[in-house]
Amino acid sequence: xxxxxxxxxxxVPNKRVxxxxxxxxxxxxxxxxxxxxxxxxxVPLGSAAMVVKNLYVSCDPYMRGRMTKHERPSYVPDFVLxxxxxxxxxxxxxxxxxxxxxxxxxxxxxxxxxxxTLVPKPETFFKINHPEFPLSxxxxxxxxxxxxxxxxxxDVGKPKKGDTVFVSAASGAVxxxxxxxxxxxxxxxxxxxxxxxxxNLLKTKFGYDxxxxxxxxxxxxxxxxxxxxxxxxxxxxNVGGPTLEAVLDNMRNxxxxxxxxxxxxxxxxxxxxxxxxxxxxxxRLRMEGFMVLEYFNQYYKFEEEMAGYLKExxxxxxxxxxxxxxxxxxxxIGLFTGRNVGKQLVAVARE
Amino acid sequence: xxxxxxxxxxxVPNKRVxxxxxxxxxxxxxxxxxxxxxxxxxVPLGSAAMVVKNLYVSCDPYMRGRMTKHERPSYVPDFVLxxxxxxxxxxxxxxxxxxxxxxxxxxxxxxxxxxxTLVPKPETFFKINHPEFPLSxxxxxxxxxxxxxxxxxxDVGKPKKGDTVFVSAASGAVxxxxxxxxxxxxxxxxxxxxxxxxxNLLKTKFGYDxxxxxxxxxxxxxxxxxxxxxxxxxxxxNVGGPTLEAVLDNMRNxxxxxxxxxxxxxxxxxxxxxxxxxxxxxxRLRMEGFMVLEYFNQYYKFEEEMAGYLKExxxxxxxxxxxxxxxxxxxxIGLFTGRNVGKQLVAVARE
Numbered sequence: 001x002x003x004x005x006x007x008x009x010x011x012v013p014n015k016r017v018x019x020x021x022x023x024x025x026x027x028x029x030x031x032x033x034x035x036x037x038x039x040x041x042x043v044p045l046g047s048a049a050m051v052v053k054n055l056y057v058s059c060d061p062y063m064r065g066r067m068t069k070h071e072r073p074s075y076v077p078d079f080v081l082x083x084x085x086x087x088x089x090x091x092x093x094x095x096x097x098x099x100x101x102x103x104x105x106x107x108x109x110x111x112x113x114x115x116x117t118l119v120p121k122p123e124t125f126f127k128i129n130h131p132e133f134p135l136s137x138x139x140x141x142x143x144x145x146x147x148x149x150x151x152x153x154x155d156v157g158k159p160k161k162g163d164t165v166f167v168s169a170a171s172g173a174v175x176x177x178x179x180x181x182x183x184x185x186x187x188x189x190x191x192x193x194x195x196x197x198x199x200n201l202l203k204t205k206f207g208y209d210x211x212x213x214x215x216x217x218x219x220x221x222x223x224x225x226x227x228x229x230x231x232x233x234x235x236x237x238n239v240g241g242p243t244l245e246a247v248l249d250n251m252r253n254x255x256x257x258x259x260x261x262x263x264x265x266x267x268x269x270x271x272x273x274x275x276x277x278x279x280x281x282x283x284r285l286r287m288e289g290f291m292v293l294e295y296f297n298q299y300y301k302f303e304e305e306m307a308g309y310l311k312e313x314x315x316x317x318x319x320x321x322x323x324x325x326x327x328x329x330x331x332x333i334g335l336f337t338g339r340n341v342g343k344q345l346v347a348v349a350r351e
Numbered sequence: 352x353x354x355x356x357x358x359x360x361x362x363v364p365n366k367r368v369x370x371x372x373x374x375x376x377x378x379x380x381x382x383x384x385x386x387x388x389x390x391x392x393x394v395p396l397g398s399a400a401m402v403v404k405n406l407y408v409s410c411d412p413y414m415r416g417r418m419t420k421h422e423r424p425s426y427v428p429d430f431v432l433x434x435x436x437x438x439x440x441x442x443x444x445x446x447x448x449x450x451x452x453x454x455x456x457x458x459x460x461x462x463x464x465x466x467x468t469l470v471p472k473p474e475t476f477f478k479i480n481h482p483e484f485p486l487s488x489x490x491x492x493x494x495x496x497x498x499x500x501x502x503x504x505x506d507v508g509k510p511k512k513g514d515t516v517f518v519s520a521a522s523g524a525v526x527x528x529x530x531x532x533x534x535x536x537x538x539x540x541x542x543x544x545x546x547x548x549x550x551n552l553l554k555t556k557f558g559y560d561x562x563x564x565x566x567x568x569x570x571x572x573x574x575x576x577x578x579x580x581x582x583x584x585x586x587x588x589n590v591g592g593p594t595l596e597a598v599l600d601n602m603r604n605x606x607x608x609x610x611x612x613x614x615x616x617x618x619x620x621x622x623x624x625x626x627x628x629x630x631x632x633x634x635r636l637r638m639e640g641f642m643v644l645e646y647f648n649q650y651y652k653f654e655e656e657m658a659g660y661l662k663e664x665x666x667x668x669x670x671x672x673x674x675x676x677x678x679x680x681x682x683x684i685g686l687f688t689g690r691n692v693g694k695q696l697v698a699v700a701r702e
Contacts, residue, residue: 075632262632275621277625287631287638
């Protein structure tokens with residue numbers, strides 16, 4: 001390995017996954033390309049930047065939005081053509097000009113889909129306080145998706161003991177945690193997922209009271225009535241579209257809908273319409289979007305709480321790990337076909 | 352006038368507006384009929400009921416839902432065929448077996464579209480504490496629509512000084528008040544309405560900063576961008592459909608949408624779809640339905656506050672009064688064509 005010498009002259013090859021073209025409709029692996037550039041394992045003299053060696057990068061549905069060119073600015077910046085994709089990942093500090101980040105520190109934050117990333121603002125990265133867990137957990141249960149589930153369920157959903165909870169995309173990075181947090185809160189929780197294997201996971205591993213394969217339900221409304229004869233208090237919304245429509249008809253008065261994402265809509269040229277929003281009035285519902293970034297100030301509190309649950313065996317987590325950046329494009333596309341079982345991520349390097 | 356004699360034998364003619372048939376699609380006057388029945392101006396011996404002489408009855412958009420036969424129970428009961436329509440109104444107590452309601456008391460509550468109504472539960476009626484105002488105000492600014500505006504804007508909308516506020520159906524019973532409450536809170540407020548006359552009222556009488564005739568706007572999105580270059584903090588939702596869709600694209604981060612009603616959708620066989628709900632996530636919006644009934648416990652507090660504003664000239668109110676129950680059906684239908692200017696009500700009797 002090249003050393004981070006004074007002038008930062010050391011260069012190493014830097015494999016990366018770049019975006020080749022902006023996407024409309026369903027993305028394909030061909031929209032991305034694996035190329036090899038070079039990286040310097042040093043920071044410019046006097047800079048407060050750091051260089052991280054990426055160990056794991058996360059595949060998250062919201063990345064789809066960044067693959068499209070937006071006329072009006074989107075809520076997250078579009079990816080830059082020809083540059084590495086950008087998302088949350090886990091890394092080890094290789095060089096640093098920042099007083100709080102030392103060589104060897106394990107960190108997670110917004111990094112590149114590449115082997116080495118120069119991070120201009122290290123202070124946007126979190127330190128990893130529980131390296132006794134698999135480090136990949138910091139792309140999931142102990143990282144952004146974990147904080148998403150925790151903030152969305154507790155802060156936005158405002159659950160009470162005995163509430164009835166429905167989770168879509170329930171075996172995904174966030175959904176598997178929402179179900180378990182709901183059980184820890186003594187709620188009744190039902191999840192939907194897109195294969196029998198996932199449904200089985202929900203019931204046997206994540207403690208869902210009931211689960212169903214939405215692809216096998218002719219009539220989603222009837223399915224929801226079956227599982228929620230008294231209606232739904234909290235719908236943790238990950239998918240949007242027709243599922244949301246069926247759920248609205250089955251919400252209970254004063255129900256809450258934390259809106260985390262709408263994966264069913266991301267690849268449509270024209271999103272589907274939701275026709276029964278009057279239920280928001282009729283049932284006095286609260287639908288509320290949230291963004292995990294706005295909970296980052298509570299991250300270390302969350303990390304301790306979640307680490308505790310993991311240690312006590314109260315929370316379990318299933319990951320789907322693609323080995324190597326070469327597998328990154330397929331892993332990302334797989335999110336939208338539901339190929340992954342559990343949290344999808346890419347292992348860039350094991351140490 | 353017949354006297355309320357002991358055995359309650361006194362009978363008087365009782366003109367009433369009944370629902371002749373359940374409605375799908377756009378209602379017509381023919382769906383209703385004015386008939387004459389009889390009423391007793393006395394309550395059964397030993398009963399705690401009261402008889403009210405109706406002075407004013409209110410025409411409200413939500414009544415449309417009650418004109419349809421619902422398979423699954425609706426949030427308000429369907430009207431009963433052959434019986435008088437039911438809605439909020441102002442009346443005078445003619446007979447009472449209830450200790451808290453005396454003959455001659457002025458009250459408002461859920462009554463019939465008829466001259467005299469037997470009220471089995473007088474305690475559901477509010478006493479009128481400010482008869483110095485036109486009594487018709489108790490179907491509007493001092494009644495249900497007033498409380499709706501007040502609760503929806505303050506409790507659900509959570510306005511802050513300087514917020515930008517958009518109100519649809521802005522010259523209606525509720526909208527004209529939301530605009531004025533927004534100005535009292537030092538917000539910037541823009542309203543939309545369906546005629547130039549109404550737009551003029553918004554600007555000259557209700558203090559709206561800007562107003563526009565939505566029927567003259569080819570591109571609602573462009574209109575909203577013009578009036579809200581920085582986006583909308585609070586959208587007070589009265590109409591739904593394409594207006595909501597255009598608004599979602601123009602909300603500001605953390606915007607709030609108190610959902611009061613969706614009048615544009617009530618007469619459609621198939622409600623229109625809203626395609627951009629992903630904005631709820633992207634902008635971290637809160638859409639929240641509410642129902643005025645759940646604020647009735649705050650009514651007398653509201654009545655005092657609003658009476659104060661009226662006395663100080665801080666709030667003004669425009670009514671559109673149809674004279675006589677015979678005009679009731681046309682007045683109700685007129686709500687859906689936008690014929691009314693200001694709060695629509697029916698004067699049943701002037702004293």
